[in-house]
Amino acid sequence: MSLTPAHPPVSAATPRKEDVPRLRILVVAGEGGSAGGVMQNLRQWADDGQLEVDAAPDLPRAVRQLAGRRWDVVVAVLGEHPDDDLSWWVDSLRATPGGPRLIAAVQAPSMGLVLRAEKSGVLDLLSLPLRREELVRALDRLRSATGEAAIPLPAVEAHAVGPYALVGQSAAMLEVYKLLARVAGSPATVLVQGESGTGKEVVARTIHVNGPHAAGAFVAVNCAAIPENLLESELFGHEKGAFTGAITRKIGRFEQAGSGTLFLDEIADMSLALQAKILRAVQEREIERVGGSETIPIDVRLIAATNRDLKEAIKQGRFREDLYYRLAVVTIRLPTLAERGDDLFLLTAHFVGQFARRYGKQIEAISDRALELLRNHAWVGNVRELRNVIERAVIVATDRTIRAEQLPEELRGEEPALGDRPRGGLLTLAEAEARHIARVLSHTNGQIGAAAEILGIHRNTLTRKMKEYGL
């Protein structure tokens, strides 16, 4: 197999405008409330014939109505617990056929609620009583979305390795290909470094199928996924009765790999004690099963991978230096998706093709807006995250084009939708501060201590501000 990339050039996009359909709106009352007022308003405003409005008395009945036919928008009046109500609505609409967009209406929304609505991909959060111009603006945004232009997706030739593939023609990936071509033919131990989701296992498989151990098995072990107390027996195997729970003899992954390749992923998560055993196996080329006395020779090629800085881990005493030098005979560093430029488009095309075949769909294009959302996203999870997003989009796609509405709420929430306030999109200082705090909290997964550290303020100050902004 050649490791030289051969991708077709990205063809110039020819946007195709589509008809703007009438919007079908379901209005739903809040807990113990009535949708009457909102309904009346909408009916008056629907005089131009562009809206078709119906009502449901509550969430359960709305769910029933939504399952029955296709709706474009749900206008939900949130009750006394707007945060909870919003979560339930987002959850309920997630799996609704046709993916109707949510406009939530509430009395005096807090800043926290606005931010949560943004993050959840809500089309708009409006104050009660509804004002015509605000609703019209939200619906216009949806209408403009239905007029998305389709960009044809190119056919991408991937370097397939079983179900895996290397795709990309960015300069960063060309360097990786060159290094792969040099290292694959030798039996050298390789250390693959890169952030989560950059394709470390794909690279390991590529090295395996192009190397001298290709006739043997490729066995992958995720060191971080397996509980520490089980990892040793998973790697080296155990004899029956070696410990409680060893109900049969087990052949470990080193033995399973035979004369093939053993891929140790997330190796930095291994304990120092186990690192010593791996070092011994690599040096002596032999292992012992847990609870066994027999020495078993091994002939595997070892490839290790990590998303951590191993040199830093060595400094902190969390990783053995001697093992590092044994593993890093050759080091391959994988670029992040952000460093790969328009590989994102090629990867998108590749994954669309792959999943369209899997789910029996015919998809040939992506809308300009959807592609823009993909390009603007931060991709913390790199290619793995992109693959995940595309798989979901393909599953819910209804025609030959992947559209913005088929992307996850988090991506759609990154559009400046709710920020488009009457002041022409400009935020007050408090709004900007609240948004930034919310973003940092999201980054730290809600951990206040870590967020305070990033923001450079004391945690008590952060707690006070969170309370103030209703975060």
Add this chain to the structure above:
Amino acid sequence: MTEPHLPPIRVEKALALLPELEALTPLRALLVSISRPDERKLWASSGPYLTLGKRGVDLDELRRRMPQAFHRIAEHIQELFKAYADALDSQQRGDAPGVVAALLRAGHLEEEGGRLTQARAWYEVALHVAEQLQDRRPEVEALRALGYVRLALGEYAEGARHFQRSLALAEGEFDQAGATAASEGLGEAALAQGQWAGTHAWYSRGLRLADAAQDAPRAGRLERQLGVLARKQHDLAAAGDYLRRARERFESAGPPDEMARVLNEQGRLDAQLGRYDAASAAYREALAWVQRAPRDAGLELSIRVNLAALDLEAGRLLEAEAELRRAEEVAIAANLIRHLAQIYTLMGRLRGAQGDETGFVFFEQAIELAKALERSVATEAQVYFAYGQFHSKLGQQEEARAYLERARELFDSLGEAVERDRADAELRRSSA
């Protein structure tokens, strides 16, 4: 300048430092409920295998939440003490039914907190007082409470005995509501023991009594239970009829949680009939009803787990995984460990369906939870059973048989005849 922030500590490591003391149960619960997945791991290749043990606990947050936990504990103890003081007050005034009512209230408080053995102790004292009275209604009530807590503890025969006595007394007193409730309890005891004929007889009797008393909510509940029974007996048409009638009874003015339960059961019936879209719609509507009911994380989890199992069966693996992760969050926040073991078992099954050997980590975590936190042999047996099937699917027949044998032993020790037979059948399949 801020203090350096230490990374969160893993739950498995935090729990290892916590001795198994009853007094520390609320701290254990707090620890679990505030744990979060390590964000750096979410997109790592180990991300899909994250379980409770590998989540992190932020020490700052633990410290910050402690006062709330103390407050809840103090509030609970205060309520318990108050119930006891009320019992004493009634005693002094010679109001024995008041004593029973106050003791039962204390038992209910314990039961709500999931402390079943403590609840049983309160109910037993209440029963002892009630047995001395001329008026038998307090005794009927105490027996009923005791019957249900025994069922929840898996003591089915004892539970049935209490319901029998409750029924006899209620009939003697012409207490129709008491007799209906006792019949329902007897039906549940029989259902738990796989005695289908007995279950049908008791539920039907309860339904007749409820209809005569025009007790629509109880009649609706009994129709649903009859639907559950019919589905278990593979009489799917009858199950559909019962559930339709239950739904009609609750539709107009029934409590939302009952409507959610009927729809949850309707989903299971549709799933059994292979009507995946209808089942999915029923579960989703059930979830919407849960939103309108007083918070019941157990009911929400039951629906989410059923929805995930449906997606798994229909081969919608992405949806199944997403739903299981949502269920995991609900279970952790509400500290419902039994459900968590069930969720991880399903996650393991999902990995098995993908031929992914590393899926074994979910079964290992589920076994650990069943043993260490929930201490439920029944849950442990269910996990071993699914673990055996997982190995069987991966062609590891020796391991499969070992785990199925273990499940069979545990089911046998519990007297779960239906489950034991299921394990036997799977063992025969695995040996074939």
